[in-house]
Amino acid sequence: MINPLDLYAKIESLIGFDAQYETLYQTYLGLLKPLHVKRILDVGCGNGKFLVHLKNEQLSACGIDRSAAMIERARALGVEASTQELEAFEEASFECVVAIADVLNYIAPAQIDSFLEAVVRVLPKEGYFICDVNTLYGFEGVAEGVMCHDTEDQFLCVDATFEHNELLTKIVLFEKEGDLYHKNEGSITQYFHPLSFFKKLGAFKLCSTKPVTLFGDEPDKTILILQKR
Numbered sequence: 001m002i003n004p005l006d007l008y009a010k011i012e013s014l015i016g017f018d019a020q021y022e023t024l025y026q027t028y029l030g031l032l033k034p035l036h037v038k039r040i041l042d043v044g045c046g047n048g049k050f051l052v053h054l055k056n057e058q059l060s061a062c063g064i065d066r067s068a069a070m071i072e073r074a075r076a077l078g079v080e081a082s083t084q085e086l087e088a089f090e091e092a093s094f095e096c097v098v099a100i101a102d103v104l105n106y107i108a109p110a111q112i113d114s115f116l117e118a119v120v121r122v123l124p125k126e127g128y129f130i131c132d133v134n135t136l137y138g139f140e141g142v143a144e145g146v147m148c149h150d151t152e153d154q155f156l157c158v159d160a161t162f163e164h165n166e167l168l169t170k171i172v173l174f175e176k177e178g179d180l181y182h183k184n185e186g187s188i189t190q191y192f193h194p195l196s197f198f199k200k201l202g203a204f205k206l207c208s209t210k211p212v213t214l215f216g217d218e219p220d221k222t223i224l225i226l227q228k229r
C-alpha cells in the first residue's frame with residue numbers, strides 16, 4: 001500500500017492550492033525578513049517551492065519531508081532537500097525552522113511534544129520556529145467535505161470529515177495505465193491544536209500570532225512565531 005504522504009504528493013497538483021499557498025509563502029517571507037535569520041530548515045518542505053523563495057532571497061536553507069515523492073520534486077527545482085529526520089542534524093544548526101501549510105496539523109497530540117523537542121534541539125537559544133495551524137473554521141468550514149476531480153486519465157475523490165478535533169481525509173485515486181485503471185487509496189488524519197497549547201510551552205515563548213485567510217471568509221490558519229527560551 002502506498003505511503004499516505006506519497007499519495008498526497010500524487011494528488012497535490014489535482015487539488016490546486018497553488019495560489020493560496022503562494023499567498024501563504026509571501027506572508028511567511030514578510031515575517032522572516034525582519035528576523036534577519038540566515039540558516040533556515042523547512043520541515044515538511046513538500047514540493048520545495050518555499051525553499052526556492054528562500055534561495056531567491058539569498059538565504060541558506062534546506063528542507064526535509066517524510067514523502068520521498070515530494071523530495072524528488074523539490075530536488076528537481078534545484079533546492080537542498082532530503083527525507084532525513086530532525087534528529088539527523090547537529091544541535092543548534094539552524095537559526096530558524098519553518099513548518100508551512102498543515103505540517104503541524106499532521107502531528108498527533110501524543111507526538112507533538114517530542115516533535116517540538118526535536119525542533120528545539122536544532123535551534124540555538126533565541127532561535128525561531130515559525131509554523132501554522134488550522135483554526136477550527138479551517139477544519140469545519142474549509143477542509144471538511146467531498147471533492148472529486150476527473151480528467152482523461154485520472155479520477156480523484158477526497159472525502160474529509162471532522163469529528164472530535166480530528167480531520168480524517170479519505171483519498172481514492174484511479175490512474176489510467178494502458179487500457180486499465182490502477183486504484184490507489186489511503187487516508188490522512190490531521191489534528192486541531194488550540195492556540196492555548198502553544199502559549200504554555202516550556203521550551204518556546206510564543207512571540208506573536210498572525211491569522212491568515214486563504215480559502216474562506218474568516219481566518220482558516222494561524223501563523224505562530226515561537227522563540228526558543
Ligand SMILES: C[S@@+](CC[C@H](N)C(=O)[O-])C[C@H]1O[C@@H](n2cnc3c(N)ncnc32)[C@H](O)[C@@H]1O
Nearest residue numbers: 005044045046065066067070100101102103106
Ligand atoms: C500540506 S503539505 C505542505 C508542504 C509544503 N510545506 C508546502 O508549503 O507546500 C504537508 C507536508 O508535510 C509533510 N509531513 C507531514 N508530517 C511530517 C513530519 N513529521 N516530518 C516531515 N514532513 C512531514 C508531508 O509529507 C507533506 O509534504
